[in-house]
Amino acid sequence: MNGLCSTGNISVLHKTKAELKERLQFDTNSLLLPDTTYTSYVGLINDVGLGHKANVSELTFEEEPQAPPVNVSVDNIRKTSFNVSWSLIGPRPGQVTYTVMLTADTGADSKTYDVTGYKLHKTLIADGLEEYWNYTVKVTARTNVGDAKTSDTTQEYRTLPSAPGAVTEFEAVKAEQRSDNFHRMTIHWKAPSLLERNSVIKEYVLKYNVGNITTNSGVAEELNTKSFPSETGDGFYREEFNVIPESTYQFEVYAVNIDSTVGMKMTINEMAPAGFPVSIEESDTTLQVVKEGSKDQTFISLNLVREFFTEETNGRVQRTALLGCKNSACPENILDYADTQEKVDVLANWQKAAQKGLYRITSADWLTKNKRRRRSSYTEVPYTVGIENCNGVTEGTYCNGPLEPKTEYLFVAVVCTSTGCTVSKKYGPFITEETAPQPVGMIVGIVVGVITILAIAVVLVFILRRRRNKTPYINEEHSVGIENNTDKVSTTDDIHLIVYENVISGKQGELKAAGQNYHTVNVSGCWSEIDYKLCFAPTIDNVNQFWTMIFEEDVNTIVMFAESKAQKKELRYWPSDFNERTNYGHVDLEATYLNTHDAYTHMKMNICNVSKVAWVFHFLFIKLSFTRLTYTSDS
Structure with a gap:
């Protein structure tokens, strides 16, 4: 048997000659191991030796x-792993697979690891665990037959803590919301x-x-x-802060454990939002943000409180506007x-919505054109609705177009932040004036004699508001011209010039401003000598007194004659400056409208003091010549 079997694994069976003639069976239950390959040999031995042998595996x-x-x-417990070891008693049962099962406390996933191959003592590194978490361990062993055998469950083992x-x-x-405090912000x-x-x-x-002072500095x-x-x-953990609307702030939060280890830091940058503008009407219930001034058939002058449009307690003003509508067409909730x-x-402008509903009256930069002149509270800003002629203006283009005569209008002021x-x-209704049955024209009877024109190089004609219902003498119509070219006066501005021939020179007295010699001429054929005054233009020394006189006398029209542009x-x-308010002593003046024709220039000016607003129409003629026209019955 030498050389046939491994040492220590040889089994020798002795049989008699008679037994060998029968079928041989061997009981190996007590001799063989599971899942092991065995080879059996059969051979005959005589005195010469071992003969040919047969084998099977x-x-x-x-x-x-x-x-x-x-x-x-x-x-060897670490933050996210530890080592697991175990043993299996008894002989190798076959192809063994071990399953190591880690059961975590509630909140974390349990873990399983498979290990193949039989050894009496096995070791596994269980990784991918949660920091500072409890796990129990058990191990199962199984082969390809029968049931698995499972170990007892261990005690709890906790991984190490970390940040x-x-x-x-x-x-x-x-x-x-509008009711919120925009000066407070909560971090949680x-x-x-x-x-x-x-x-x-x-x-x-x-x-x-x-x-911090350096907030928003970028430093x-x-x-x-x-x-x-x-x-x-x-x-929640929370903290409330006092903030400034539209300022950006930085916040950082992190946890610290009992080992004083700092956790992951979280940082946010937050801008405090702008709030809805604070209405000064709420703090002063007697305040009128929109007050009516003068009016005509197609325009209404208003005095608007500047502070309503410039209040920036809750953030920077992004938009201001004056909105209006016919009283009969105003939406219920503006x-x-x-x-x-x-x-x-x-919002639609005048062209699209003035006749149908709410519309935006002002342009985007209307308030910047009305610069502040005083520092007192509730400074008034004059603004006239309906002052522009929108004929020929492209639809959709901004235009402060005329209002309808004898019509009620409501107005509201609007101020906006980014929020x-x-x-x-609502203010109003304000009613425009009724159209006169038979318009006489803005300028009725500028009476200038040829002799007066030659004698006076520059004259001013003031037409006062106080007119009488007395029909003037019928005279022939004249046109005005530049040098030798005669051009009919445009009717765009509703101007109708009539020259009266019967002129009587003389002094009528002085117009206000004591100490100043305003020479006047009495003109016959007029309604009254106080309706028309003829005088020299003011000098630089008395221009303030001049405008004070215009304001106090309720003058609504000035006509100036100049020999040349240089003299003008x-x-x-x-x-x-156009659309720029200028102070002249006791009054402020602002030119808001300008229209230039071949023979003359028409300007519209707003004149006001702290309690009153009025309009003055100004006509300027340069190098005039008067030409006699043939009289016609419809002159």
Whole structure:
């Protein structure tokens, strides 16, 4: 048998000659191992030796493990892993597969690891675990037959702690509604998620730059710090701050554990939103933001309170506007049409909606053209609705078009921040004047004799508001011309010039401004000698007294005659800047309308003091010549 079998694994059976003649069976249950290949040899031996031998090889069947794994233990514990070891009692039962099962406390996933191959002592590194978390361990062993055998469950083993993770639901709670306080902002957050706490958290630290001078400067700055002790439960930690609308602030939050290890830092930059503009009507219930001034058939002059449009307590003003509508066509709730800047911007202008509903009267830059002259509270800004002639203006283009005669209008003021708009109370109805049955014209009877024109180089004709219902003498119509070219006066401005021939020279007295010699001429054929006054233009020394006289005498029309443009420049007594208010002593003057024709220039000026607003129409003629026309019956 030498050389046939491995040492220690040889079994020799002795049989008699008679037994060998029968079928031989061998009981190997006590001799063979499971899942092992065995080779059997048969040979005859005589005195010469071993003859030819026959052999066969067979694999024994697998069996269940005789016992479950034992000595399951954990060592070398780290933050996210530890080692697991175990043993299997008994002979090798076959192709063994071990399953190591880690059961985690509630909140984390359990882990399983498969290990193949039989050894009496096995070791596994269980990794991918949660920091600072409890796990129990058990091991099963199985083969391809029978049932698996499972070890006892170990005690709990906790992984090591680490830095806390990020806090959750970290955000700023900002004002949104009109009733909210836009000068307050709340920062809140919750503890890290259960699996991200990673240790026992002692406190939370909030850092912020609210109140620092360098806020919004873009320069690195020292942040203020506040601590919040850790609490049980899953509630919010919060802090409220006083903020400035439209200022940007930085906030940082992180957790700190009992080992003073700082957790993941979370940072947000938040801008405090602009609020809805504060209405000064609420603090002064007697205040009228929109007050009526003078009016005509097609326009209404208003005095608007500047402070309503410039109030920036809740943020920078982005848009101001004056809205209007016919009383019969005003929407019931105007705020629905103008609660945001976007809605105000897309409101139709005069051409599209003046006859149908609410429309935007002012241009985008109307307030900047009315610059502030005083520092007192509730400074009034004059604005005239309906002052522009919109004939020929492309539809959709802004135009402050005329109003309808004898019609009621309502007006509201609007001021907007980036968040939304505040709308004033409704003001009105204000009613335009009724159209005269037979318009006589703005200028009725400028009486200038040829002798007077030759004698006086520059004259001013004042036409007062106080007119009488007395029909003037019928005279022949004349046109005015430049040099030798005679051009008919345009009727665009409703001008009708009539020259009366019967002129009597003489002095009628002085017009106000004591000490100033305003030479006047009495003109016959007029309604009254106080309706028309002829005088020299004011000098630079008495221009303030001149405009005071115009204001106090209720003069509504001035006609100036100048020999040349150079002389006009020397004698200029009206504002040099268009749409720019200029002070002349006791009154302010602003040129708001200009229309130039071949023979003359027509200007419209607003004149006012603290309690009164009026309009003055100004006509300027340069190098005049009068030409006698043939009389016709319809002159």
